[in-house]
Amino acid sequence: MRGSLVQVLTVLAAIVGLWYLAVAPMNIRVALDLAERSGAQVVPATAAERQARPAWQLMLANPGLIAQAYRLDRPRLPTPDQVGRELWKTTGRMALRGRAWSKRSLIYHGWVTLRSTFWGFLLGTAAGILIAVAIVYSRVADMSLMPWAIISQTVPIVALAPMIIVVSAQLGIQGRALPKAIISAYLCYFPVLVGMVKGLRSPAPSQLDLLRTYDATGLQSFFKLRVPASIPYLFTSLKVGIAAALVGTIVGELPTGAISGLGARILIGDQFGTPLAIWAALAAAAILAGGLVTVLDIAQRLTLRRMGMA
Amino acid sequence: MGWVAFALIFWVAAWLANIRLANGRWSNRQAVRIAVPLLFGITLLVLWEGLVRGLEVSPVILPAPSRVAQTFAASTETLWGDFRQTVLKGALSGFAIGCSAAFLTAIIIDRSAFLTAGLLPVGNFVAALPIVGIAPILVSWFGFDWQSKAAVVVVMVFFPMLVNTVQGLRETDAMQRDLMRTYAAGYVQTLLKLRLPAALPFVFNGLKIATTLALIGAIVAEYFGSPTRGMGFRISTGVGALAIDLVWAEIAVAAMAGTAFYGAVAWIERRATFWHPSQRSGSR
Incomplete structure (x- = not known):
């Protein structure tokens, strides 16, 4: 983001502008149907006739009703301010009334998702680092694990997600926290693994030789050379990993009938036909993703500065 | 024992x-x-x-691979129909549309330094978002058939592909571009002969990320409504009907499709960017 704030804001403004422009053609049919039912003059008069016309013709024929397209309760495409208001209604306003942990509050659902993401991230990061260490130190592990690690990422985890939940339910594991964490760990471990293999291998042969002349043990050269050298790589892949972990958690909540979490809000919004709830949950997920990546970014800068690398 | x-x-x-x-x-x-x-x-x-x-x-919890293989062999017709619906229609068409749209957008954006500077951070941010969540919205917009699945895939692959291509187009250094200028090469010639080839490793990186995302998007979108075929449909109904061995057979198909898809892109990459250090044998 450095030095390009103006450009970024311009692009964002353009996106929001396009969004507002798209709302009218997306919603005009629904708006006209509603207007017809409430007895307003609509051209053409019936829904069947309107179906045959493209959206822009309907907008030209009913200029007075375009404003309605921006005020629907159940829009096909809500306006950004509708999403913002819904988001505020289910987060800030509920928190102000002391109901932040109500089942209707996105703070509660966001927390459920965040918790699973966090566990999945820890699990995935630990697995990624351990496998990376094994791969760097053992040729067998390198040859046998690395191809399968790549293949594991080409397998769509969503296909496995319902199975993971079924198996863990049959094994008597209560709740969805663990299966969700496994799914997000599955998506999260790979970037960490790749980054750490690169990072742990990044010391030059001359540096490793230098430690050998100091008569350093394997453990010493690991902790004093390889680990510090891998930290920049680690943070870069952690940022990718946490975003992947969040995707994994939401995927774990989506198709499986979960009742809490942002993914579940999306699912419930779909089943009850309340698009605003879906959009608000999506916005909350985006904010969560941005927050998590930003936290790691700050941690990266602080750590690298303390280590004298940035 | x-x-x-x-x-x-x-x-x-x-x-x-x-x-x-x-x-x-x-x-x-x-x-x-x-x-x-x-x-x-x-x-x-x-x-x-x-x-x-x-x-x-119990086979209801976890069937043995041999049992899955039997089911696989017994229901190849169902599996092939699901494969066509999800992978060939949903994922591949979405992949093609999304990646080419992102590629063309990247080339257009690249002409303006202002847009590039503004879109790269935004694109990077959007690429990190859980876009799969948009699936139910797109299913309600485009209907239950494969079009909505392709739409989900388009949205999912667009930004990773865009960011990678834009980054790739910036790969050439001033010296190389100056050389092209001394040859009196125009914009199009510089693009085709210098900058696109230099961008290829990045483009393929984006394509490889997109292969995985395409399958995920196509399958997830089917959980929100689909005709009575498709891999996501079969998996979600199979879990409900305790036809777990069929679900595992679908997973096997998904795994093979994903690996083959990725493998195909990687193979083309090796052919197209044979000159790049990472593709040379012996340097791994």
């Missing part, structure tokens, strides 16, 4: 064999490079089979 013992013995034997192969004299041969991971994969399957049989795990 015989099965469990057999599986464990096979595990240890395969492990020892792999250690010998990997540290042996021929460890750099192509055959050994393939044999070691293959043996590892077979070991996993044998362990799975042995544990399921030996511990008498």
